[in-house]
Amino acid sequence: MSVLVGKDTRLLVQGFTGNEGTFHAEQMIAYGTNVVGGVTPGKGGTRHLDRPVFHTVAEAVEKEGVNTSVIFVPPAFAGDAIAEAAMSGIGLIICITEGIPVKDMIMAREIVQRHGSRLIGPNCPGVITPGEAKVGIMPGNVFTRGPIGVISRSGTLTYEAVDQLTKIGLGQSTAIGIGGDPVIGTKHRDAVALFQDDPETEAIVLIGEIGGSDEEEAAAWIKDNVTKPVVAFIAGRTAPPGRRMGHAGAIVSGGKGTADDKIKALRAAGITVSESPALIGETVKSLL
Amino acid sequence: MNIHEYQAKDLLKEYQVAVPEGIAAFTVEEAVKAAEFLKQKGTTLFVVKAQIHAGGRGKGRTKKTGAKGVILARSVGEVRKAAESLLGDTLVTIQTGETGKKVERLYITDGVDIKNEYYVGVTLDRTRNKNVIMVSTEGGVEIEKVAAETPEKIVKEWVEPGLPLQGHQARRLAFALGLTGDPFKKAVKFIMALYKAFDKTDASIVEINPLALTADDDVVALDAKINFDDNALFRQTEICKLRDKSEEDPLEVEAVESDLNYIKLDGNVGCMVNGAGLAMATMDMIKLAGGEPANFLDVGGGANVDTVRNGFRIILKDPNVEAILINIFGGIVRCDRVANGILEAVKDPAIAKKLESMPLIVRLQGTNAEEGKKIIDESGLNVISAVLLKEAAQEVTRAISA
Numbered sequence: 001m002s003v004l005v006g007k008d009t010r011l012l013v014q015g016f017t018g019n020e021g022t023f024h025a026e027q028m029i030a031y032g033t034n035v036v037g038g039v040t041p042g043k044g045g046t047r048h049l050d051r052p053v054f055h056t057v058a059e060a061v062e063k064e065g066v067n068t069s070v071i072f073v074p075p076a077f078a079g080d081a082i083a084e085a086a087m088s089g090i091g092l093i094i095c096i097t098e099g100i101p102v103k104d105m106i107m108a109r110e111i112v113q114r115h116g117s118r119l120i121g122p123n124c125p126g127v128i129t130p131g132e133a134k135v136g137i138m139p140g141n142v143f144t145r146g147p148i149g150v151i152s153r154s155g156t157l158t159y160e161a162v163d164q165l166t167k168i169g170l171g172q173s174t175a176i177g178i179g180g181d182p183v184i185g186t187k188h189r190d191a192v193a194l195f196q197d198d199p200e201t202e203a204i205v206l207i208g209e210i211g212g213s214d215e216e217e218a219a220a221w222i223k224d225n226v227t228k229p230v231v232a233f234i235a236g237r238t239a240p241p242g243r244r245m246g247h248a249g250a251i252v253s254g255g256k257g258t259a260d261d262k263i264k265a266l267r268a269a270g271i272t273v274s275e276s277p278a279l280i281g282e283t284v285k286s287l288l
Numbered sequence: 289m290n291i292h293e294y295q296a297k298d299l300l301k302e303y304q305v306a307v308p309e310g311i312a313a314f315t316v317e318e319a320v321k322a323a324e325f326l327k328q329k330g331t332t333l334f335v336v337k338a339q340i341h342a343g344g345r346g347k348g349r350t351k352k353t354g355a356k357g358v359i360l361a362r363s364v365g366e367v368r369k370a371a372e373s374l375l376g377d378t379l380v381t382i383q384t385g386e387t388g389k390k391v392e393r394l395y396i397t398d399g400v401d402i403k404n405e406y407y408v409g410v411t412l413d414r415t416r417n418k419n420v421i422m423v424s425t426e427g428g429v430e431i432e433k434v435a436a437e438t439p440e441k442i443v444k445e446w447v448e449p450g451l452p453l454q455g456h457q458a459r460r461l462a463f464a465l466g467l468t469g470d471p472f473k474k475a476v477k478f479i480m481a482l483y484k485a486f487d488k489t490d491a492s493i494v495e496i497n498p499l500a501l502t503a504d505d506d507v508v509a510l511d512a513k514i515n516f517d518d519n520a521l522f523r524q525t526e527i528c529k530l531r532d533k534s535e536e537d538p539l540e541v542e543a544v545e546s547d548l549n550y551i552k553l554d555g556n557v558g559c560m561v562n563g564a565g566l567a568m569a570t571m572d573m574i575k576l577a578g579g580e581p582a583n584f585l586d587v588g589g590g591a592n593v594d595t596v597r598n599g600f601r602i603i604l605k606d607p608n609v610e611a612i613l614i615n616i617f618g619g620i621v622r623c624d625r626v627a628n629g630i631l632e633a634v635k636d637p638a639i640a641k642k643l644e645s646m647p648l649i650v651r652l653q654g655t656n657a658e659e660g661k662k663i664i665d666e667s668g669l670n671v672i673s674a675v676l677l678k679e680a681a682q683e684v685t686r687a688i689s690a
Contacts, residue, residue: 027620076522101520102412103490109417110449139619139655154565156617160677163617163653180564182414209565212414235568238553238575239584246549246564246586248519249414254432259572276576277569278677 002129002174003149003194003201004092004120005033005068009133012060012090013038014081015072017048024072024096024137025049031134036064057088070126070135071095078122079104086115093185094135095122102248105183112185119185123247125155125177136177146171147202148284149195151188153180153209154247157235157277161207164281170288173201180247182211188218196226203229203284206271210236211250211257216265223269229287230271233280234259289516291530292339294395296512299527303485306478306508310397312339319371322396323364333399334361336370338379340389341535343513348381350374351388357381360399367396392534400508405498406465407431408479410486418446421453421483423461427498453483467501474507475499489527490520539602546598548587555580556610557684558603562591562617570615573677577684582609591616591626597633604642611647611687613680616654623652623660631667647672647687651680 011028015021016038026049029035037052037060044055054060057069069090073081078097085093086108093112100108100122112119120127126136130143142159144166152158158177165172176191178184188206195201204226208215215234222230237259239245241252252258263273274283291299294312301307309329311322323334338345338357345357355373371394380388405427413420424442426434434441443464445457455476462475478499486494495513502508521528533541543550549564553571557579561567564586571581583603587595596614603609616626630650634640651674652660664673672687674680 075519099519101490101523102492102517103487103520106412106417106419106449137620141655142619152565154563156561156563156619157565157569159617159619159654160566160569164677182412183417207565209568214414217415233569235565235572238571238581239568240551240553243551243584244518245551245568245584248517250564250568254435276678276681277566277573278681 002132003198004129004174004176005127005133005135006129007132009034009068009135010064010066011035011135012057012064012066012069013072014057014069014085015074016040016053017043018072021072022049027140028134031140033133033135036066057084057090061088061090066090068092068094068135071097071122073097075099075101079108082108082119082122083111086112086117089115090117092118092120094120094124094126096124096126096136098123100181102183105181109183109185120176121179121184123181124179125158127174127176129174130172138175138177142166143175144171146173147200148172149198149201149204150175150207151191151195151204152177152207153249154207154235157207160277161205161233161280165205165284168281168285170281170284173198180209180249182249187214189214189221192218192222192226192230196228201228203231203288205280205284206230206232208232208234208262209247209250210234210239210245210252210259213257215262219265219269219271222271231274231280231284231287232266232271233274233277234262234266235277289518289521289527289531290341290535291514292341292393292532293337293512294339294393295530296514297509299489299514300482300485300509300512303481303488305481305485306474306506307512308398308400308508308510310395313371313394313396314392316368316371316375319394319396320364320368323361323367326396326398327364331398332362334367335359335397335399336361336367336374337395337397338374338391339393339395340379340384340391341532342381342383342389344381344383345379348379348384350377350379350391352377389535400500400510401503402500403503404501406501407434407497408482408499409493409495409497410483410491411493413446416446418449419486421445421447421457421461421479423464425465431495431497447483452487453480455480471501471505471507478507489514490517490524491515492517539605543602546602548585548595548598548602550602551584552606553581553583554608555582556608557688558582558606558609558612559615560585560587560596560599560603560612561615562587566615566617570613573681574613574684577681579611579684579688582606591621591629593629593632596629597636597639600633600639604639609646611649611684613684614648614650615677615680616652618652618654618656618660620655622656623654624656624663626652627660627663631663631669634669634671643670647690649674649680649683649687651675651677653677
């Protein structure tokens, strides 16, 4: 078992023929992900990477039985791409694109909800179930299969945590990059719920950062609903208030969303918090 | 992106949001001219406001003349004096820090007769994924303070995604301010117009504090703060023109021009990292190791010779930096390539000279990490290498205690 992506994934790549889409589609295929085709409006009917290209998502869904979409469309058009995927009936939409305007994301998220789809991201590295499917831009070789579910708002910090886990002998069931934007489809809490219900996952690593209150909400929910051990790390203790730390969502504003508040809330919920980013792996090991 | 108060008010005016008469001035003569113009229109009390990108101006003082950031003037002559005391001086407020900000622009505005002060703000509610409009009868006070001490005095309405603000929502907010009759109608109009301005300009926050009810029963914005969603600037070309680079840190401006994400901090250990989350975590680790981060610097996914060279150039311009940590997690970018990129950048004569007396720690992890370390170790250059993040932290401690 695993969550979200795996052997049953039939993946569509939106923004298939662009530079990013092409490069990462090649990498995903090499990893063994079942990429069934792609969409580039205007290039329908052609073939790319030995797979069919469609004008629209609806056509791809009809012809190829797609159940998951990954989006590499530029930011100005990505909100529309998310909406197109949801309105075409795709159940799982993973948006990698960074830099989508908040206004577009409020709309896109609403449409995803109305159509009963699940959105991961945007501004995320994607989702990987080691050995089965990689949907996104993560370096597949860093991951190994095992009992740890990983949830993170950032890319390279996820790889860092996963690398520590792998080196200490702990593989991952699935790693979910939920994204660093203020408006995202799936929050920490929802991702934790997936792992709580997954029999293969024995422990959960939750990597958060300053900004918003998603970690606090996850903490409250974990306290009442999660039986598996959870280890957390929160990045940005040294970040100055009022400054956006790279990720559009990583900002302490009006005194809200500080790392210390989040750490306090997580600890109050019985979650083990690793003080140092260098000790995430060891902290998980000590709990198992 | 931030803009000045006078720019915010001009922008709000375009959306029919009521603001008092006012004119921006860059020189004393312009300030005097503005005051004369306002006088002709009936102004008897002028307000001279320093235009800097920071709050708390009314309570702030300039360094040389000790002038307040907001000065009331009863005549054109007093406007001249106020302008002379502010322009060119450095204003220090609770938000600027000790260094303060140089006053290069003024806003000369009509000093309206105030009957009552309120608060109104619009921003994204991240928990609900909707925009929220907040009003409070506690105007002129920091809204964070109101939220912490008397949260019941803040009334909120959430805007449905994709829909305009509904009339009943604006009415509920105006009623919450205790308004009736003509002022009530004006407040409803004000709130509707304010949300429209927020929505159309891709703002991330619009804050009117205080919103004033005047002696003539007008409802006007006495102050205005607007920030914009940087991700939407590509479609807001008019707003981009309002950027005032002199308000931004010069190193940060330079970084943007080199496509780097850099934020200057006050510490002694410079760092260069790929990825924002790992960059924040690296800063935290520097602190745990006994140092203080000098900056946030995300060089992005593909750390190549150019990005690393530009990163060095910017970090080395910060005189507080005593050591540098490069922390790269090579995913799809292989560490051996990154190592070669770093070595090439370090050979740049200007960079090499400065690094002679400064410890440089390079931590490469991920794909081909061992090969990367070998390249660094065998280069003969004065570079300390590390593979584990833990090791990098120890090297930082050693470097700064040496």
